[in-house]
Amino acid sequence: MKIIGIKTNNLKNVDIEIDLGTIIGIFGPSGGGKTSLAYSTIYKLCYNTFNSIQNGFELSEDYIVDEYENLIPTVGIRQLNLNTNPRSTIYSYLNFATFISSSKHIDIPYSYLKLNNPLNECKVCKGLGIIYSIDISLAIDENLTIKEIPFIAWKKQYNTGSNLYENLLLEFCKKYDIDVNKKFSELPQSKKELLLYSKSETEFQIKYKSNKRYRNKKVKFIGYLIWLEIYLHSSKKSEYNFARKFSSEQPCKQCKGSRLDIEKYKNLFIDKISFIDFLSQPIKQVIKYIDKNKYKKIYEKLNNMLFLGIGYLNLSRAIPTLSGGELQKLNLTNLINSKISNILIVIDEITSGLNAADYDNIVSYLKQIQKSNNSLMLIEHNKYFLSKCDTLIKVGPGSGKKGGYLIEPKLENIKFQFKEKKQKLNNFIQLNNININNVKNQTIKFPEKSITSIIGKSGSGKSSVALFIEKKIDNVIYISQKNLKGNIKSTLASVLEINKHIAQAFSKKYNKDYHFFMPNSGSKIICQNCNGQGVIKYERSFEEDIIITCPECNGSLFNKESLKYTIDNNISLYDIYNFTIDELNNLKSINKFDKFIELSNYLSLGHLSLNRKTNTLSGGELKRVKIIKTLLNKSLKNKILIIDEPSAGLDENSALRVLNIIKKYKQDSKSIILIEHNPYIFFETDFIIELGPDAGDEGGKVIFCNNANEYYKKYYEQYKKYMDF
Numbered sequence: 001m002k003i004i005g006i007k008t009n010n011l012k013n014v015d016i017e018i019d020l021g022t023i024i025g026i027f028g029p030s031g032g033g034k035t036s037l038a039y040s041t042i043y044k045l046c047y048n049t050f051n052s053i054q055n056g057f058e059l060s061e062d063y064i065v066d067e068y069e070n071l072i073p074t075v076g077i078r079q080l081n082l083n084t085n086p087r088s089t090i091y092s093y094l095n096f097a098t099f100i101s102s103s104k105h106i107d108i109p110y111s112y113l114k115l116n117n118p119l120n121e122c123k124v125c126k127g128l129g130i131i132y133s134i135d136i137s138l139a140i141d142e143n144l145t146i147k148e149i150p151f152i153a154w155k156k157q158y159n160t161g162s163n164l165y166e167n168l169l170l171e172f173c174k175k176y177d178i179d180v181n182k183k184f185s186e187l188p189q190s191k192k193e194l195l196l197y198s199k200s201e202t203e204f205q206i207k208y209k210s211n212k213r214y215r216n217k218k219v220k221f222i223g224y225l226i227w228l229e230i231y232l233h234s235s236k237k238s239e240y241n242f243a244r245k246f247s248s249e250q251p252c253k254q255c256k257g258s259r260l261d262i263e264k265y266k267n268l269f270i271d272k273i274s275f276i277d278f279l280s281q282p283i284k285q286v287i288k289y290i291d292k293n294k295y296k297k298i299y300e301k302l303n304n305m306l307f308l309g310i311g312y313l314n315l316s317r318a319i320p321t322l323s324g325g326e327l328q329k330l331n332l333t334n335l336i337n338s339k340i341s342n343i344l345i346v347i348d349e350i351t352s353g354l355n356a357a358d359y360d361n362i363v364s365y366l367k368q369i370q371k372s373n374n375s376l377m378l379i380e381h382n383k384y385f386l387s388k389c390d391t392l393i394k395v396g397p398g399s400g401k402k403g404g405y406l407i408e409p410k411l412e413n414i415k416f417q418f419k420e421k422k423q424k425l426n427n428f429i430q431l432n433n434i435n436i437n438n439v440k441n442q443t444i445k446f447p448e449k450s451i452t453s454i455i456g457k458s459g460s461g462k463s464s465v466a467l468f469i470e471k472k473i474d475n476v477i478y479i480s481q482k483n484l485k486g487n488i489k490s491t492l493a494s495v496l497e498i499n500k501h502i503a504q505a506f507s508k509k510y511n512k513d514y515h516f517f518m519p520n521s522g523s524k525i526i527c528q529n530c531n532g533q534g535v536i537k538y539e540r541s542f543e544e545d546i547i548i549t550c551p552e553c554n555g556s557l558f559n560k561e562s563l564k565y566t567i568d569n570n571i572s573l574y575d576i577y578n579f580t581i582d583e584l585n586n587l588k589s590i591n592k593f594d595k596f597i598e599l600s601n602y603l604s605l606g607h608l609s610l611n612r613k614t615n616t617l618s619g620g621e622l623k624r625v626k627i628i629k630t631l632l633n634k635s636l637k638n639k640i641l642i643i644d645e646p647s648a649g650l651d652e653n654s655a656l657r658v659l660n661i662i663k664k665y666k667q668d669s670k671s672i673i674l675i676e677h678n679p680y681i682f683f684e685t686d687f688i689i690e691l692g693p694d695a696g697d698e699g700g701k702v703i704f705c706n707n708a709n710e711y712y713k714k715y716y717e718q719y720k721k722y723m724d725f
Contacts, residue, residue, distance in 0.1 A: 620649015
């Protein structure tokens with residue numbers, strides 16, 4: 001396959017030739033042009049060319065090429081999980097219904113195999129497989145005195161600043177002679193039950209403060225846990241979401257998490273396992289009951305998931321709850337089960353979210369796919385994986401306008417040098433009795449004013465522990481793997497709220513309404529063709545909607561009228577949105593702008609422009625945008641900051657730059673915690689907590705909790721071959 005004269009995004013008229021049946025590694029700095037080459041050009045060109053044979057060409061394409069020849073069908077496997085349907089499960093995603101129904105050996109009516117059917121679903125959980133119940137460990141701090149308000153949901157910071165429930169609690173204690181100076185744990189059982197489960201007949205006259213004003217109200221006392229249960233079952237979304245903060249998710253006891261009507265399915269079996277257990281037990285358990293000769297297709301599908309290291313999942317697991325890496329592995333499972341050959345598979349950062357212990361399995365899996373004369377194109381930074389490729393392509397040498405060239409694809413010879421940490425770790429935060437998902441009765445500690453890494457295999461319980469910390473401790477900021485909220489209008493400027501600061505600066509200078517300078521505002525300086533959205537959406541009733549870059553403004557959001565409005569150093573409003581971040585400087589009139597530029601450049605995002613659509617960013621770029629959003633707009637004072645895999649999508653040098661900017665904030669915060677897989681990063685932090693030893697039921701245990709120096713001494717040898725080249 002040959003493509004000539006590629007000029008997509010920042011690519012500088014490059015030519016590329018791909019030998020079929022090979023593994024190609026594409027690497028280079030963030031923003032250098034890897035995704036523009038692999039996805040925006042090669043994948044889209046091949047996909048659209050073959051799609052056009054059946055459906056005709058789409059209205060417009062973002063790739064720019066001069067000529068091409070010998071294209072082959074192409075599939076793309078990306079990290080982003082955009083599925084938000086809680087009823088979408090691994091069972092449905094991998095089309096198990098068809099596999100089961102095609103067997104000669106299983107006699108289950110096809111209507112029973114379609115699980116998302118009201119006639120088949122569990123009557124308790126309504127087919128969701130989970131229920132929420134109030135978790136006392138999250139709702140009550142038993143070590144606080146009544147005067148200190150041990151009922152967390154009644155503290156004024158959880159009730160929009162109102163101290164109504166705090167004062168009600170104290171009045172109730174006064175009437176029933178409950179000592180407010182005692183810790184909740186020290187109260188007799190009878191007093192505890194009064195506070196948790198009683199309902200008063202009389203009303204209490206309560207004086208309280210809300211929105212800086214004093215108010216009076218007559219209120220009946222309702223026991224704290226009853227009050228939370230009422231909220232948890234409320235039809236009001238705000239009340240339900242509030243109670244969810246103090247609840248734990250548990251498999252539905254009625255259907256064992258299978259989502260099905262137990263009575264209807266109780267006598268149905270897949271080989272030697274009941275259909276209910278087939279759905280609800282971990283895949284690594286289910287496969288033991290399936291005859292690999294008699295049920296070959298089902299066995300192979302399960303075995304491939306086991307081989308890829310996701311055997312801890314069950315088939316009822318909702319797709320939206322999977323990490324990007326887990327979804328990527330499911331797609332690889334689909335790929336190998338398809339028995340397809342002679343295609344090109346483009347895979348985005350397969351090592352993101354992957355523990356080093358899984359590397360060799362994944363490499364052998366890729367080689368297995370290659371054997372069917374498939375070509376694999378890996379967008380990758382991991383040097384171990386790149387060393388296993390047949391061909392390397394490096395795009396760079398820099399980011400944005402400084403990138404876009406094909407340069408010598410030489411892997412740097414790096415020998416990891418560990419630097420012993422001399423910092424004394426004195427004050428620790430300790431959490432006991434951690435019970436969440438597969439983590440049972442565990443204890444952890446981590447130092448204040450330091451950076452801690454939580455490490456372990458995928459599914460070992462890292463995110464579960466982070467979620468427990470977020471729920472159990474006040475003042476936690478958690479930058480998780482969840483996608484940024486937004487739509488086709490969302491730009492870098494809008495999600496970071498920089499657009500507001502820009503509009504305020506221009507409004508002040510020109511004495512015009514603030515909205516005049518906002519995109520999507522309808523003012524005369526925005527593009528009238530797309531109304532400042534930068535894209536045009538064509539809705540097609542029976543096919544996927546088409547979204548194209550606005551041909552009038554070319555995605556710039558503004559028209560030429562906006563060039564008249566300038567600020568510091570005569571930089572126009574148009575330029576601020578269309579220049580790359582590293583081209584912008586000395587905009588002193590715009591609030592927070594200097595800090596924004598500094599953070600963007602440290603986090604390897606200087607190649608982006610403020611009008612860049614967030615739905616076009618890679619998973620790693622989105623993660624770093626969320627880091628900027630937090631550091632730019634929130635104070636970290638006395639807060640714990642948790643970041644899930646900050647090094648995703650970055651080479652070692654860029655990843656260390658990210659760590660260095662995070663280090664600048666460790667003295668300002670109470671503590672910083674990173675969920676990490678990259679040994680170049682976690683060996684550089686102060687403290688390490690490892691969960692394991694494996695995943696699912698065989699994980700969830702704290703197997704190391706000490707400083708990084710000790711971890712290096714004990715475990716470095718097992719990482720050495722993946723780090724030293």
